[in-house]
Amino acid sequence: MRNLVAFPLLALAVILQSSVVSQVRLLSGYADLLLVLLAAWSLQERVDSAWHWGAAACLMIGFVSNLPLGVIIIGYFGVLLLARVLQQRVWQAPLLAMFSVVFFGTLFFHILSFVVLSFLGTPFAFGEVMGLITLPSLLLNMLLSIPIYSSMRELSHWVYPLEGQV
Amino acid sequence: MNSRSLQTTITFLVIGGILVLAFGGAFGSASRSLTAALIDIQSWITSRFVGFQDFATAPRDIVTLRQRNAELEAQVSQLQAQLIELQQRVNETEILAALVDFSRSNPESTYKAASVIGRDPSPFLHYIIINRGSNDDIRRGMPVVTNQGLVGRVDAVIADAARVQLVTDPASSVNVYLQNADTTAVLYGSVTGDISLDLISQNVTVEAGDLILTSGLGGGYPADLIIGQVVTVRALEFELFQQTTVQPAVDFSRLEIVLVITNFRPVDIAPLEPVTPLNP
Numbered sequence: 001m002r003n004l005v006a007f008p009l010l011a012l013a014v015i016l017q018s019s020v021v022s023q024v025r026l027l028s029g030y031a032d033l034l035l036v037l038l039a040a041w042s043l044q045e046r047v048d049s050a051w052h053w054g055a056a057a058c059l060m061i062g063f064v065s066n067l068p069l070g071v072i073i074i075g076y077f078g079v080l081l082l083a084r085v086l087q088q089r090v091w092q093a094p095l096l097a098m099f100s101v102v103f104f105g106t107l108f109f110h111i112l113s114f115v116v117l118s119f120l121g122t123p124f125a126f127g128e129v130m131g132l133i134t135l136p137s138l139l140l141n142m143l144l145s146i147p148i149y150s151s152m153r154e155l156s157h158w159v160y161p162l163e164g165q166v
Numbered sequence: 167m168n169s170r171s172l173q174t175t176i177t178f179l180v181i182g183g184i185l186v187l188a189f190g191g192a193f194g195s196a197s198r199s200l201t202a203a204l205i206d207i208q209s210w211i212t213s214r215f216v217g218f219q220d221f222a223t224a225p226r227d228i229v230t231l232r233q234r235n236a237e238l239e240a241q242v243s244q245l246q247a248q249l250i251e252l253q254q255r256v257n258e259t260e261i262l263a264a265l266v267d268f269s270r271s272n273p274e275s276t277y278k279a280a281s282v283i284g285r286d287p288s289p290f291l292h293y294i295i296i297n298r299g300s301n302d303d304i305r306r307g308m309p310v311v312t313n314q315g316l317v318g319r320v321d322a323v324i325a326d327a328a329r330v331q332l333v334t335d336p337a338s339s340v341n342v343y344l345q346n347a348d349t350t351a352v353l354y355g356s357v358t359g360d361i362s363l364d365l366i367s368q369n370v371t372v373e374a375g376d377l378i379l380t381s382g383l384g385g386g387y388p389a390d391l392i393i394g395q396v397v398t399v400r401a402l403e404f405e406l407f408q409q410t411t412v413q414p415a416v417d418f419s420r421l422e423i424v425l426v427i428t429n430f431r432p433v434d435i436a437p438l439e440p441v442t443p444l445n446p
Contacts (some may be wrong), residue, residue, distance in 0.1 A: 014287070015284075017287045018283075018284030018285060018287055018295065019283065019284045020284075020288075021287075022284070022285040022286070022287060022289075023285065025289075028289060028357060028358050028359065029289050030289050032287070034287070061287055062283070064286070064287060064329075065286050065287045065288050065291070065293075066286055066287075066288075066291050066293050066321065066322070066329060066331070067287075067288045067290070067291060110290075113288065113290050114290070115423065117290055117337075118338075120337075121337065122290075122336045123336060123354075124290075124336060124357055125357075128357055128358065129290075129357060132357065132358055133289045133290065134359060137289060139178040
């Protein structure tokens with residue numbers, strides 16, 4: 001039942017993303033709070049509900065954003081998949097895994113957005129997108145990684161307490 | 167009275183008389199020196215006493231002062247919060263006053279004011295979210311303006327909110343009219359939020375500072391809404407059209423309150439556009 005905290009938490013994250021984070025720009029890029037949050041959550045050892053969180057996040061962000069829903073679903077679930085794979089392989093260095101997931105996840109999401117939006121007719125220059133949106137967003141996402149990872153770690157301990165702690 | 171006490175009385179009277187005369191200045195400089203010395207002594211004693219008194223009563227006063235200080239600090243915090251709130255209200259009032267002026271000067275349209283409550287979470291898109299929706303008769307395609315000029319148009323609507331595509335969005339295109347050059351062109355957004363004009367004939371003279379208005383062509387926007395001014399012109403002989411960069415009239419980074427033009431219905435001219443027949 002404690003997993004239901006996903007809904008208020010993700011709703012708050014979407015509101016913050018739309019009203020605050022999207023105003024804090026570096027060049028033309030800004031951080032993706034949802035992406036970092038999902039990456040941090042799915043990297044937690046005890047978590048087995050990352051996919052549910054991903055689905056809820058896609059639903060909420062799809063409601064707010066004009067980005068095609070397919071891009072959002074494939075993008076966020078791709079990040080979750082990457083996080084789960086890395087969580088099983090580099091579990092001894094969680095921060096390294098976190099940085100890797102955020103780095104490659106952001107790149108994947110942006111390239112996917114670029115390809116799909118270009119295919120749908122929006123004129124983009126690849127160099128401009130990489131230089132002005134993707135790289136600044138990457139930097140901001142990496143900066144957000146550490147505090148969000150720590151918060152998600154604490155939250156996972158609360159949602160999934162060890163048997164002795166119950 | 168015996169002789170001893172009489173002697174004492176006389177002595178006191180004499181000394182007292184001398185002192186009265188001395189304090190009255192009867193002895194000139196000697197009298198002033200005496201007075202000054204006495205005043206100095208009194209000042210010294212008084213200051214020491216006050217110091218001692220402060221020291222003796224200090225603990226009680228510090229507690230009182232600390233309490234008072236805390237009260238005043240709380241009051242200052244409260245007043246600062248009130249000041250910020252009032253400043254925000256003043257800003258909102260100024261914006262609303264400007265919007266009311268704008269709506270009065272353009273009585274042919276009906277407007278509905280809306281607050282900007284968010285932006286699109288994706289940095290690839292330039293959309294804002296406003297706090298008016300279908301419950302307020304907002305419909306898809308309605309133009310959105312401020313007193314400064316065109317902002318964009320409503321792209322999606324739910325009951326109590328709507329999403330507005332800004333003219334700076336990379337997928338946005340607006341048919342415009344250059345007033346000084348007396349020609350039409352198309353305004354495009356970009357991923358950086360800059361806007362530019364394209365499809366300007368090479369035969370037309372366009373200069374920096376030319377005013378750009380909506381032309382109304384295509385039925386997407388009403389005519390004569392201000393968009394901005396031409397900043398630079400790029401006219402290359404080997405290209406079909408000229409391009410210009412544009413300084414928008416609206417500051418898109420500081421949008422707080424906007425007006426939706428509710429009596430404008432966009433026209434979908436897609437069925438009227440010529441269709442290229444397939445070759446047999």
